[in-house]
Amino acid sequence: MSAVYAKRPPLGWTVHDSIIITRATILASFRIPEALFFQLIQPVIFVILFAYVFGAAIPIPGADPTSAPDASLYRQYLMPGIFGQTVAFAAAASTVGLAEAMQRGIIDRYRALPMSQPAALIGNTIANALRQILALTVLSITGLIVGWRINDGIWNAILAYLLLLLFAYTVTWVGAFVGLSVRNSETASTAGLIWIFPLTFLSNAFVPITALPTWLQYFAAYNPISSLVLACRELFGNPIGTQPDFWPLQNPVEYTIISCAVVIAIFAPLAVRKFRTAASR
Amino acid sequence: MIHGVPSPPVTADLAVDAHGLVKTFGDVRALDGVDLVVPRGTVVGLLGPNGSGKTTTVRILATLLQATAGTAKVNGFDVKSQADDVRRSIGLTGQYAAVDEFLTGRENLMMFGGLYHLDKAYVSERSDELLATFDLVDAADRPAKTYSGGMRRRLDLAASLIAKPGILFLDEPTTGLDPRSRIGLWNVMKGLVAEGTTVLLTTQYLDEADQLADDIVVLDHGKVIAHGTSSALKDEIGGDRLEVRLAREDQTSQAVSALVPLATGEIVTQDGLISAPITGGSTTLIEAVRALDAQQIEVDDIALRRPTLDDVFLSLTGHATEDETPAPPSRSRRRGPVRR
Ligand SMILES: Nc1ncnc2c1ncn2[C@@H]1O[C@H](COP(=O)(O)OP(=O)(O)OP(=O)(O)O)[C@@H](O)[C@H]1O
Ligand SMILES: [Mg+2]
Numbered sequence: 001m002s003a004v005y006a007k008r009p010p011l012g013w014t015v016h017d018s019i020i021i022t023r024a025t026i027l028a029s030f031r032i033p034e035a036l037f038f039q040l041i042q043p044v045i046f047v048i049l050f051a052y053v054f055g056a057a058i059p060i061p062g063a064d065p066t067s068a069p070d071a072s073l074y075r076q077y078l079m080p081g082i083f084g085q086t087v088a089f090a091a092a093a094s095t096v097g098l099a100e101a102m103q104r105g106i107i108d109r110y111r112a113l114p115m116s117q118p119a120a121l122i123g124n125t126i127a128n129a130l131r132q133i134l135a136l137t138v139l140s141i142t143g144l145i146v147g148w149r150i151n152d153g154i155w156n157a158i159l160a161y162l163l164l165l166l167f168a169y170t171v172t173w174v175g176a177f178v179g180l181s182v183r184n185s186e187t188a189s190t191a192g193l194i195w196i197f198p199l200t201f202l203s204n205a206f207v208p209i210t211a212l213p214t215w216l217q218y219f220a221a222y223n224p225i226s227s228l229v230l231a232c233r234e235l236f237g238n239p240i241g242t243q244p245d246f247w248p249l250q251n252p253v254e255y256t257i258i259s260c261a262v263v264i265a266i267f268a269p270l271a272v273r274k275f276r277t278a279a280s281r
Numbered sequence: 282m283i284h285g286v287p288s289p290p291v292t293a294d295l296a297v298d299a300h301g302l303v304k305t306f307g308d309v310r311a312l313d314g315v316d317l318v319v320p321r322g323t324v325v326g327l328l329g330p331n332g333s334g335k336t337t338t339v340r341i342l343a344t345l346l347q348a349t350a351g352t353a354k355v356n357g358f359d360v361k362s363q364a365d366d367v368r369r370s371i372g373l374t375g376q377y378a379a380v381d382e383f384l385t386g387r388e389n390l391m392m393f394g395g396l397y398h399l400d401k402a403y404v405s406e407r408s409d410e411l412l413a414t415f416d417l418v419d420a421a422d423r424p425a426k427t428y429s430g431g432m433r434r435r436l437d438l439a440a441s442l443i444a445k446p447g448i449l450f451l452d453e454p455t456t457g458l459d460p461r462s463r464i465g466l467w468n469v470m471k472g473l474v475a476e477g478t479t480v481l482l483t484t485q486y487l488d489e490a491d492q493l494a495d496d497i498v499v500l501d502h503g504k505v506i507a508h509g510t511s512s513a514l515k516d517e518i519g520g521d522r523l524e525v526r527l528a529r530e531d532q533t534s535q536a537v538s539a540l541v542p543l544a545t546g547e548i549v550t551q552d553g554l555i556s557a558p559i560t561g562g563s564t565t566l567i568e569a570v571r572a573l574d575a576q577q578i579e580v581d582d583i584a585l586r587r588p589t590l591d592d593v594f595l596s597l598t599g600h601a602t603e604d605e606t607p608a609p610p611s612r613s614r615r616r617g618p619v620r621r
Contacts, residue, residue: 002445003397003403003407003444003445004399004400004402004403005398005399005400013398016395016398017395017396020392020396021396024381024384024388024392027383027388028381028383028384029383031383031384031424031426032383104377104379104382105375105376105377105379106379106380106381108345108375109373109379109393109440110396111344111345112343112368112371112373113393113396113397114365114368114369114397114398115396115397115398
């Protein structure tokens with residue numbers, strides 16, 4: 001008996017193959033309990049660190065002190081920042097994952113298959129973004145415990161979570177490109193993080209933009225993490241502080257969506273091209 | 282619509298047909314004009330030391346790399362312009378086992394089957410079959426991370442067989458395996474060949490090529506330096522040799538004269554080791570022991586030495602396999618039509 005091929009699925013092979021890779025990647029990630037544990041525990045540590053250690057030292061200018069009890073004011077402000085930081089770090093997981101897959105020859109194997117070539121990356125990035133659902137759930141619960149609240153209705157909250165997942169999906173493409181470029185899994189763990197740190201800290205994630213030196217305010221204002229975090233603060237009904245007069249900060253939801261679209265439009269084709277020409281050694 | 286393996290162009294009685302393959306990586310000329318022909322239904326062994334270009338050749342044929350120059354057809358399809366057709370025609374087992382180690386053996390096979398766009402029920406049945414063939418039934422539902430090196434290799438090979446490809450590329454499939462797993466894998470490969478699979482196999486070991494390959498192509502520094510059947514290559518470098526070490530050096534000339542009737546060529550003596558070219562293998566070895574014993578010559582050690590890859594190299598290139606200096610201009614031998 002010779003091999004029996006499947007019928008062409010209604011949505012085409014790219015969707016079919018992407019689903020297979022997504023499923024395999026998610027399944028695999030649940031088989032590494034240590035990695036899963038640290039991925040979830042890291043943001044929780046950040047919450048505790050900022051909420052209890054630095055919290056008192058960071059004032060939020062312009063916030064209405066009557067809108068929430070004083071002690072939880074910074075925590076209300078902080079949580080969307082931690083959400084933003086967490087999804088930004090999703091990129092690092094994708095960098096390391098792909099560099100490892102490349103080093104182990106899995107990418108070679110995919111590339112020698114008659115599968116849709118972009119699907120290998122689409123599946124990988126979707127899986128990575130979906131994994132953030134778990135991280136966001138753990139974080140939200142931690143947040144609720146330390147006094148963070150959703151104050152502006154469930155639909156706005158859902159929109160905020162969707163924005164966070166869109167952002168996770170976007171940076172995962174950048175992470176994929178970096179991972180396929182460095183090829184080596186040891187380098188990948190550094191290269192995967194090196195650009196995320198300045199990006200998250202030069203934003204409004206932890207301190208108000210107005211607290212930054214003027215020249216940094218420009219960078220922070222156009223940094224998509226700032227608009228993401230601000231959008232989440234607004235949608236969750238958390239304090240936002242005073243905002244300097246920059247378009248991204250006046251229209252944070254729009255700016256976040258536009259910048260995600262632009263970044264995907266640039267990095268997805270770059271990553272797919274790297275994948276096609278990738279040499280494993 | 283059932284989408285099956287496209288039928289190859291009628292003229293494709295060659296599973297692999299590559300001409301003048303050149304591949305450069307910066308300054309490194311990994312392949313320097315390789316011609317390679319694999320007739321359908323045969324096994325060709327690509328033999329060469331580290332860095333000779335074996336993996337590069339296989340990667341070009343498997344569409345993973347683009348050649349800098351030259352053309353290659355696999356199953357009648359051009360590797361550059363018809364990559365998808367090539368991928369549907371081949372199974373590839375790379376030099377390093379490439380399975381997802383966090384998935385179980387069965388999950389790996391199901392995943393690769395899906396990515397080959399095979400029917401689900403077929404993949405499930407085929408996975409069971411392959412797990413049994415490769416002695417992985419007990420480990421089928423354990424993550425591949427828990428497998429031994431040999432088991433991973435077997436799973437890797439199983440994954441490349443899921444679509445029953447007519448053409449199989451195996452890059453050093455037994456490197457790093459213990460002798461038992463290696464022989465097990467050889468038997469599996471022999472079974473595939475008996476079913477009509479065409480195999481291009483790379484190896485550093487002459488005995489492996491010997492066991493499996495109809496034809497051997499010897500690569501060195503990115504060039505084909507010899508091409509022929511295993512016995513032809515060995516004959517070329519003088520075939521088997523009988524090596525005798527004596528207990529007493531003063532009996533050397535006596536021993537040489539005793540061996541002359543058995544030798545097929547000149548007997549050389551160096552550092553107390555007598556080396557005589559012979560044919561007839563162990564029968565001749567026994568005769569030699571008898572002849573020496575009849576003359577009461579005291580023997581320390583007597584052995585039949587088969588040519589090794591080193592011998593082939595030494596004789597073909599004038600340098601040993603580990604020697605990194607460039608080869609002298611290649612003397613291609615037996616480059617005529619491939620015999621079956
Ligand atoms: N991606 C690459 N970048 C640079 N050089 C490369 C690359 N791949 C291979 N080479 C070089 O090309 C030459 C041939 O390498 P190749 O891997 O084909 O050898 P091989 O015969 O498979 O060796 P081995 O027995 O060690 O597997 C080597 O000199 C190697 O260093
Ligand atoms: Mg190799």
